[in-house]
Amino acid sequence: MTNGAFITFEGIDGAGKSSHIDALAQALRAAGHTVTLTREPGGTPLAEKLREMLLHDSMDALTEALLVFAARRDHLRCVIEPALARGEVVLCDRFTDATFAYQGAGRGFDLEVLSYMERLAQTGVGLQPDLMRSPDLTLWFDVPPEVAAQRLSAARAPDRFESQPVEFFTRVARGYADRAAGAPQRFARIDSSQPREQVAAQLRAVVAARGWLAQTP
Ligand SMILES: Nc1ncnc2c1ncn2[C@@H]1O[C@H](COP(=O)(O)OP(=O)(O)O)[C@@H](O)[C@H]1O
Ligand SMILES: [Mg+2]
Numbered sequence: 001m002t003n004g005a006f007i008t009f010e011g012i013d014g015a016g017k018s019s020h021i022d023a024l025a026q027a028l029r030a031a032g033h034t035v036t037l038t039r040e041p042g043g044t045p046l047a048e049k050l051r052e053m054l055l056h057d058s059m060d061a062l063t064e065a066l067l068v069f070a071a072r073r074d075h076l077r078c079v080i081e082p083a084l085a086r087g088e089v090v091l092c093d094r095f096t097d098a099t100f101a102y103q104g105a106g107r108g109f110d111l112e113v114l115s116y117m118e119r120l121a122q123t124g125v126g127l128q129p130d131l132m133r134s135p136d137l138t139l140w141f142d143v144p145p146e147v148a149a150q151r152l153s154a155a156r157a158p159d160r161f162e163s164q165p166v167e168f169f170t171r172v173a174r175g176y177a178d179r180a181a182g183a184p185q186r187f188a189r190i191d192s193s194q195p196r197e198q199v200a201a202q203l204r205a206v207v208a209a210r211g212w213l214a215q216t217p
Pocket of ligand 2: 019
């Protein structure tokens, strides 16, 4: 058996996920782990092509969900499962919780159908045929949608999701809260409305509490 860990970063656009993932990877490497840093949708040549379509081409909710899971399966097969099998720590910027939050709560797509698609796409990819891959830890960057929108407006040109109105992100944020309530052991809430240094410290403390980094006094 290996001691790999699958850690996902979740939260609405503008929450601060990408701002912290590199530093956490560095801290984990300094602690002796081999780290694979990746993102969704994307992470493989095929999945990155699907990402471009998802972020820029208009499509209906079912097409969107199918493409998200197609990208995820390829990513699991080619990157995530092999890295976990080698005993690495995988840090992934978004994973299936984002599908439930965005396509489910945000777009209104049927959650039971998403659960079925999750089982279909994420089972039997790795060494254990019966295992449906799910993260070991999910770092949930929680921030009021208005704060996230303000950060984004100053940061970059919006994609198909980022250009949605604040009400969309209110629904997505509620979707994340529901996911967290349904898996309290796996989710760690990070208050990402705080200044960056405090967010980073909270992040390190959560990962240290799970045994992947040394505890700092
Ligand atoms: N704690 C913070 N306080 C203020 N601004 C932040 C904070 N964290 C990130 N930002 C800024 O907010 C914007 C969105 O951050 P980003 O990490 O890209 O979010 P995400 O990856 O969750 O969409 C960036 O311009 C970033 O510099
Ligand atoms: Mg990001």
